[in-house]
Amino acid sequence: MADFGAEVNGLLSGLGIYDTHIVKALPAAPVTDLNAVEQVLSLKPLLTNEELDRFYRPEINEVRGEDTTVALAGKYRQAFGAVPYKTFVMGHPGVGKSTEIARLLRALADQYRGIRISVATELNPASFKIFDVLLLMMIKIAEETKARLDVGLLDSAIAQRLLDDILVYFADQKITDTRIRGLDFQAGGGVKTESFWTKILPVFASVKGEIRIAADRKQETVEYRLRRLPDLTELANRLVGFCADSLQNVEGKEWLFVLEDFDRYGISGEQLQEVFVRYGSVLRDLRANMLFVIPVWMAYSQEATQLPFSKALIPDTPVYDRFHADHRQGREAVRAVLFARVSSGIMDAGQAERLIVASGGNLRDLFFMGSSAAQYALQSEEAGRSIAERDVTRAIYTMRREYRNRLGESPHDPKPVHWEEKARKLVAVYHNEPGSDIPDPVLYSLLRARALQEFNDEGWFGVHPLVVDILKEQRRLPEDAPGGSR
Structure with missing residues (x-):
């Protein structure tokens, strides 16, 4: 193990990576075994030349503008x-x-x-x-x-x-x-x-x-x-x-x-x-x-x-455009990243798309939900050889709850920002109202909570799909409003 760690750290040093810890290499991919999903969807960044060559996908930056x-x-x-x-x-x-x-x-x-x-x-x-x-x-x-x-x-x-x-x-x-x-x-x-x-x-x-x-x-x-x-x-x-x-x-x-x-x-x-x-x-x-x-x-x-x-x-990757229509190029870019790590056959039809949309294009959220869904599939009494709809639904629900918790008052805000203020700002950004993108304490708080995303091609803000779900649940947006995860 020591020799392996030295070998990996030797690779890292050429890239200027901090080498105070032994970094576990990502497995061969795309994986076809549910048991390997958690490791291959690790939240660790790509560090070595080999990992960059295997897993980095230029489509992400192409779609960002x-x-x-x-x-x-x-x-x-x-x-x-x-x-x-x-x-x-x-x-x-x-x-x-x-x-x-x-x-x-x-x-x-x-x-x-x-x-x-x-x-x-x-x-x-x-x-x-x-x-x-x-x-x-x-x-x-x-x-x-x-x-x-x-x-x-x-x-x-x-x-x-x-x-x-x-x-x-x-x-x-x-x-x-x-x-x-x-x-x-x-x-x-x-x-x-x-x-x-x-x-x-x-x-x-x-x-x-x-x-x-x-x-x-x-x-x-x-x-x-x-x-x-x-x-x-x-x-x-x-x-x-x-x-x-x-x-x-x-x-x-x-x-x-x-x-x-x-x-x-x-x-x-x-x-x-x-x-x-x-x-x-x-x-x-x-x-x-x-x-x-x-x-x-x-x-x-x-x-x-x-x-x-x-x-x-380094902006977010859109899964919707600013008018809440599907952003196909953005979704395909995120899909390319996902399927570089896991085989498309490991998920039932339509489930990868659900994860991609619910992630809002955020790779950390995508990997967390994908890993969680794989664990739910392994634990299920009806466990099969793939990630099913019920597994993805549970993973999305867990992540949505995390976003809901972030919308509460934060001790890090310069002054308290209440939910009503945040909800009004979110709805205004959703509707592209003039002035809704002007920096103020509410915008600051929502960016910190990751409820708002920032996109680069035209410098616009969007509401994260899971937060759109929350606004719809509270009837601040119509039930059929597009732009959510459902």
Whole structure:
């Protein structure tokens, strides 16, 4: 198993994938066995070149109107050897953002080496601060430089001064957690390749553990670290520059930081606004190529105009057009993705179409419902060799209930938004009423709940089919109104 994990992680490293966990490869597909559906419809993104070749379907981006990944690759190619390029990529969970990042890094592999960082797993999602983000970036680029290059131009006065200043910074007891104060922070004495890494990496390893917990930090510690942000930013730039020179000398490439999962559960809007708005100047000052994957609703928050970088959208895939007629091209694109993983013969006639429509084109929802339907089929007393209507109905009902729960009041809304306000906005968007797409707290809340979808060809909003069902149940839309899952 260890050899298998090393082999998979070796494949990932070429794409700039974070390799701190062993990633289980997807099985051969399309599968014909119900028992294999759950694994092949895994919610993990496509990461390796092999997985991209087997499962990625270009029809998805063709129907969306623009291939955001191709456009971004052009931007980074223009920036190579010049001013670092920084951007935000946004989209609903389930549109395939991580897969698109893998495509981007593959397209740029001749010029860039990616460093993918999941803030949701490598930091404390509920309490991370801007200095945690900077520290994690420093730690990751040091680890990557040591692992990928091992040697570089480290026997230099530049390396000595950098090492000394980093050790002095972490020797400050108001900076360093008590659990790591026993490490060797002694500066000076000359630096060689191995001594540089043997001194700095243990410090970074301990800091990495501290920032991952983070919940029990004292407020005075947080405030002190924020006051010393300029010092940390300077150190980050010096370390990034040092590692960038090493990569350039060895491979002729540049580093590209990809910070993902800012849209994961547990990360509040207030945290994101603090990192990207209040301390956006810190990110602007970093001399590095960067890409931040953020939730789509941030573009419609009150602080959206204060975001420090340009925004690129990975939009939803339509299953209806804006007038609620079937979007055949969108449905066929989603069908191509589904049947790349499962055989069409594994479902009774018409059931794949029901799942596709109910998903609203969202691949995460599609895979979750498909996997659930397969499990229901296996558990049924009338279990056969395929997914039946009753199994799909149960899976859709479960997902609809999840969407209903999201429509309640959210603690993450800047101010409470009641259901009546949301219902009026949903009906207005459904009817394409003028002004219904103007950003306001209600639109912000509905995007966060994924009740609204955003499409790219004409920049329009649509109501998710399962939410259309809910509006019809409550008689806010006519019983025969099109656009739902039924």
